[in-house]
Amino acid sequence: MTLTPPQQAPAHRRKQATPLDQMGGTRGLVYSTLPVVTFVAANGARGLRTATIAAMAVAVGIGVERLWRKESVQPALGGVFGVAVAAGVSWYTGSAKDYFLIGIWASLGGALLFLASVLARRPLAGVLWNAATGHGDAWRTDPVSRRYYDIATLVLATVFGARFAVQLYLYEADEVGSLGVAKVVMGYPLLGLALLVVAWAARKSKHRLATLPA
Known part of the structure; x- marks a missing residue:
């Protein structure tokens, strides 16, 4: 006779996702602000060219870190793409x-x-x-x-x-x-x-x- 392992315990412990969880948790909040903060700080200190490069570098770094942690690829790529488009528009217009x-x-x-x-x-x-x-x-x-x-x-x-x-x-x-x-x-x-x-x-x-x- 084969015994089926109980399945109720994991379901019982499953925690309902909070609004913060759905936005990526505290790490997701920090990740979303870093490129913006980097761009503004670098623009004030070294100008638009440096700000654009710095924001892109931070976005790519965040994407790589997310992939290294085996998180979803979509947020990583989406974050890099969003920063790239915004930085590209800024670079193009000067x-x-x-x-x-x-x-x-x-x-x-x-x-x-x-x-x-x-x-x-x-x-x-x-x-x-x-x-x-x-x-x-x-x-x-x-x-x-x-x-x-x-x-x-x-x-x-x-x-x-x-x-x-x-x-x-x-x-x-x-x-x-x-x-x-x-x-x-x-x-x-x-x-x-x-x-x-x-x-x-x-x-x-x-x-x-x-x-x-x-």
């Missing part, structure tokens, strides 16, 4: 502030996308969360659940809209150092707060759907 240009307009695009999804009655907070967790689309048939996700999606739209407004103002004012600070402060920290609202909406929706008749 203006340090253009390092932030793509991110500024991407924030506007994100804000408009989140807002449009609410108007289309397909709030992206709900679509993305339930797709990632495999909970299906039962929430879309319940107006109350959809309202929770509307709130979360509008919070995300506000975060992206605030990023665009603040950073565009600093861009027009040629405040490269302040742009770097704003990108860091209004990056993962604000997104983390918004994801807490998304998690709240998901929890409220789950409890709501559990009380409805089958």
Whole structure:
């Protein structure tokens, strides 16, 4: 007779991912800020050419370190690509502030996308969360659940809209150092707060759907 080893213990110990975990943990937060901080510091000390090379070197170093730790290849390559594009735009135009240009307009695009999804009655907070967790689309048939996700999606739209407004103002004012600070402060920290609202909406929706008749 063959005994099957118990399978319940690992599942019992499995920890639910937090918003910080989903953004790569503390290391992911640090990694996201290092190229920006390096670019701003090097630009102030040695000029645009040095800043561009230094930011790229840091991004590549982070990518190599992630691969060495056998982490996912996609974030490593994505980080290097993102810094390369931003640095390339800045190098091409000859203006340090253009390092932030793509991110500024991407924030506007994100804000408009989140807002449009609410108007289309397909709030992206709900679509993305339930797709990632495999909970299906039962929430879309319940107006109350959809309202929770509307709130979360509008919070995300506000975060992206605030990023665009603040950073565009600093861009027009040629405040490269302040742009770097704003990108860091209004990056993962604000997104983390918004994801807490998304998690709240998901929890409220789950409890709501559990009380409805089958």
